[in-house]
Amino acid sequence: MAGQPDWYIGLMSGTSMDGIDAVLAGFGPEGITSSWHASHTYPGDLRLQLENLASDRGTPSLLGEADARLGDAFADCAQAVIQAAGLRPEAIMAIGSHGQTIQHRIHPPSPFTLQIGDPNRIAERTGITTVADFRRRDIAAQGEGAPLAPAFHSWLFQCPERERCLVNLGGIANITLIPTDNSPPHGHDTGPANRLMDLWCRRHRCRPFDYQGEWAATGEVNDTLLTSFLSDAYFxxxxxxxxxxxxFNEHWLEAHLSALPEQPGAADVQRTLLELTAVTVTRDIQAIGADEVFLAGGGAFNPMLADRISDLLPKARVDSTKALGLDPQCVEGAAFAWLARQRLAISPGNLPSVTGASGPRVLGGVWPGRR
Ligand SMILES: Nc1ncnc2c1ncn2[C@@H]1O[C@H](COP(=O)(O)OP(=O)(O)OP(=O)(O)O)[C@@H](O)[C@H]1O
Ligand SMILES: [Mg+2]
Structure with a gap:
């Protein structure tokens, strides 16, 4: 029907392993006209199984089983978001499924990345054409295969008047700096966002994350520990x-803690981890410069973290992507909806300026629906 947006779904299970997100986005000539979001917890012990696999504890059978179970869970979440939007599956052009990263090892001699969540099952159960396996073509073309969201960020949020920066605060943080002209955007993973804070909070508070940064707010930055964190060559x-x-995992954190002459209190470690995220994100933004900074991902809901980012960027406006019309929890999912749209249009999904690939590439495989 004329004037109707093209509907695409993006499915995401991120590095935080906090659950599965489905974002249903309507694409019109001006960008995204509307969006819905559904999130599901992992069924049964699937989260534990994924944690084990991501820590290299698993067998090929467990990998195969998790792949199938996650594919089904993704299909359920896609169906939930279609229902929430009051649409029929036939209205959806395609699903873009990121899957769950099990390993992302891009160093030589055999760089690879592995995402699971069987797209055959998603296509079969929803009947909708499914696009998946977005990262490996970029790696085959000498890229890092990540981050991929910057291409979407610059497509949707480019502004001719102001240099904009998008910050995704997931398990890992990534930034996209979008120039005002059409020159290539900058983008990379800056380091941990919530991942280390989450595991510290789980260990000491038995909670999956530090709600609103309330626990971190009771601690103080330990300068020796922060300096030690920041000495890591990645930064x-x-x-x-x-x-x-x-x-960036428990071993990394332990190595820094055990090198200290005196152990800080648990809340001080939490506060220092939050500071690490704020410092590494803002240093990299300042190295290039931005007039406006918009936060997305779960960390955008942590006011303590958002405030520290804002404090460290006194000259820039810092806001959430809500101010740009897209809920922070929808940005990453919408990126994979967009990547599916790019794939069907046989258009590139990567930005060589970001991933380092030898050129633009069409990303993802297509699993046809049942129509
Ligand atoms: N209200 C809140 N207060 C503090 N932290 C929050 C809040 N809501 C979400 N978070 C943090 O956000 C995290 C989840 O963010 P998100 O879903 O964007 O990450 P992800 O799934 O790992 O994605 P990515 O692949 O981008 O890394 C949670 O684990 C938690 O640390
Ligand atoms: Mg998540």
Whole structure:
């Protein structure tokens, strides 16, 4: 029907492993005209199974089983968001499924990335054409395969008057700096966002995350620990660069803590981890400069973190992507909806200026629906 948007779904299970997100986005000539969001927890012990696999504890059978179970869980979440929007599956052009990253190891001699969540099952159960496996073509073209969201960020949020920066605060943080002209955007993973804070909070508070940063607010930054964190070579490396939980994990944190002459209190560690995220994100933004900074991902809901980012960027406006019309929890999912749209249009999904790939590439495989 004329004037109707093209509907696409993006499915995401991020590095935080806090659940599955489905975003249903309506694409019109001006960008995204409307969006819906559904999130599901992992069924049964699937989260534990994924955690084990991501920590290299697993067998091929467990990998195969988790792949199938996650595919079904993704299909359920896609169906839930279609229902929430009051649409029929036939109205959806395609689903873009990121899957769950099990390993992202981009160093030589055999760089690879592995996402699971069987797209065959998503296509079969929903009947909708499904696009998945977005990252590996970029790696085959000598890229990092990540971050991929910057292409979407610059497509949707480019502004001719102001240099904009998008910050995704998921398990890992990534930034996109969008120039006012049409020159290539900058983007990379800056380091941890919530991942280390989450695991510290789980360990000491038995909660999945530090709600609103309330616990961190009771602690103080430990300067020795912060300096030790910041001495990690990843932070000084020039882009292109991407990282994941196989690097910023409990072993990384333990190594820094055990090198201290005196152990800080648990709340001080939490506060220092929050500061690490704020400092690494803002240093990289300042290195290039931005007039406006918009926060997305779960960390955008942490006022303590948002305030620290804002404090460290006194000259820039800092806001959430809600101010741009897209809820912070929808941005990452909408990026994969957009990447599915790019794939069907046989248009590139990567930005070589970001991933370091030898050129633009059409990303993802297509699993046809049942129509
Ligand atoms: N109200 C809140 N207060 C503090 N932290 C929050 C709040 N809501 C969400 N978060 C944080 O956001 C995290 C989830 O963010 P998100 O879903 O964007 O990450 P992700 O799934 O790992 O995605 P990505 O792949 O982008 O890393 C939670 O684990 C938590 O740390
Ligand atoms: Mg998430």
């Amino acid at each position: 000084a490396r020039q882009p292109p660069k991407s990282t994941g939980r196989e690097y």
